[in-house]
Amino acid sequence: MVTEIAPVTFQYSHTIGRQENRSGTGFFYPVAITLDNENRLYVLNRGSETPAFFPCKRVTVFTVDEELVREFGEKVQPEDANDSAPAGTFMWPTSIALDSEGIAYVSDEWLNRISIFNQNGDCTGTWGTLGDGDGEFNKPSGLAFDKEDNLYLVDGANHRIQKFTKDGKFLAKWGHLGTGDGEFEHPWGIEIDHNGDVYVADWRNDRIQKFAPDGTFLMKFGVSGQGDGELNRPTGIAVDKDGIIYVTDFKNDRLQVFDTDGSFITKLMGEATLSKWGRQRVELDPSMMRGRERAPSLEEREKLFQGPIAVEVDDDGRVFVVETSRQRVQVFRKQTAIFGGGPL
Template identity: 30%
Template sequence: PFYGDRDEDIYQISWSGMYPEAEKDGRNFREKLGDLIFGRKPAVVVTPVGTMVDTQDRLWLLNQGNGTILYHGKKGERLLRMPENIPFPSLVGVCRIDKQYLLITDSYLNQVFILEEGNRFNPKRFPLAEALNQPTGIAFCHPTRELWIVETASHRISVFDLEGNLVRTIGRRGTGPGEFNFPTHLWIDDAGTAYVVDAMNFRIQLLDSAGGYMSHFGKQGRVSGCMARPKGIATDSHGHIYLADALFNNVQVFNSEGALLTYFGGPGSGPGEFRMPSGIFIDEDDHIYVTDSFNNRVQEFRLEKEE
């Protein structure tokens, strides 16, 4: 779709592709033979919920359907499956710290796991000084170099330093400013503004890098601009806010004040259509990645500003 913002700039969001590609295995004969001889399981996408792109242009997928972590080299490499040294019963969130580390949450294990790119991607438990209660969304705040983790069952966000020490907690259960009712997904932009999906309050809350309340928008409803089952959230380089909604089967785009700009998607299995979209990630080039959970794929879109 095309849309305009308050500065009267015109933008276009267009479908770019999907991962894995439809009807494409990606393995050559030698790779298939090696997998058969050594008993390696093929990489299969089953109900992906989280995604991101690392500095090597690899696309990461968290498979909640079979508890696996996959990565896909976008430049022609095949989809690969990480070693299964740790079973993951409920993968949810993923974020990147600097250039070489990925952090992943498992809401059933109440753990955060760290993957170091130079260590064959073997996940290890990230040591935290405090126990977590159903960790879901996770994000790294670059200005403060702190790790934010949503604890859905505790209706709060816990903030840790990179040594795993608890710095502070944000929020409690409620409906007031800075209070939450089953928060889930989280995104922090380069300026340190946090965008929290306050799921059962059917709103998005904006917090500053110290955790202070800034604003909120949204309400429950079944029409455009409202929220029915809000999921993943992200922002682009222009400050627009993207929110996946699993009941609407679309992604809504808002300005920084919460006004609806446009939406894309709809129910279905074709290009640009969704069946319960969940996670969303936007890279530095405004490529938009959406986990299309029940279609077992990640779809890529591009945002372009019209000259």
């Protein structure tokens, strides 16, 4: 199906993923996504605290064609989820970003730290301290690098944005609790566009705010609600090379698309089909196949977004939407009158 808007259309391409509690070809409560320079996807799995599911908290690396590349990271045992948690482990992993060299940085809002992994998935260090002083944070969430490899971090429970060097040296901060311009209440996602401007999903205030790289407020859009352009707990945000803004409207179960000035363009509700990994799993289990055949209107129900939490875009016009509740990524392709879109 093609969602028609003028002058932009979005064509559904395919779905990636299925539920996989431990490891392998699937996800377990995915919460974040990013792309490397080779267009490989990194999905961060928040997982579960249930002891049987191990190592469900992990990063899954795969291609757009659903070929698994590798995994890294693992769940920390609850009794070790403190300041001395082993390197490379997660408790409540929240976001992932890659620097210019492909080094992965993962935030953890329980451990209040950033974990660093090289291109092979080996943990090379951690940094971060619980607090509200400069360089300290409380429940960190969104991460994004600028072109100079400075790391912008959403300091969720401190209701602010902090800027660091990639080595963890504090550079700047802005924001505090409130509803005014430049103020936040439990912000979540963050994005930096091609001009270096910073977009923040102001979660509890149900809006998106845009800032200059130094934190100067530029604009805002969105109000609470279910109508077009209204938001109910926005989480993820992405900006493509044309300046089009994509927001995962978490509690409204949709992806909303906005113009460069924040005006509403369209919304996507989901068009999922069974993924390659999903088909492989169903074909191995005849009882699962029979169950799917008996379920009324299954295809119509399961195609819709449920818990869309993160979004990423590439320069080929592809849009990747992560659904935490349905353990998958839906892929769409943007088309315009002047851009026909890249490969499906």
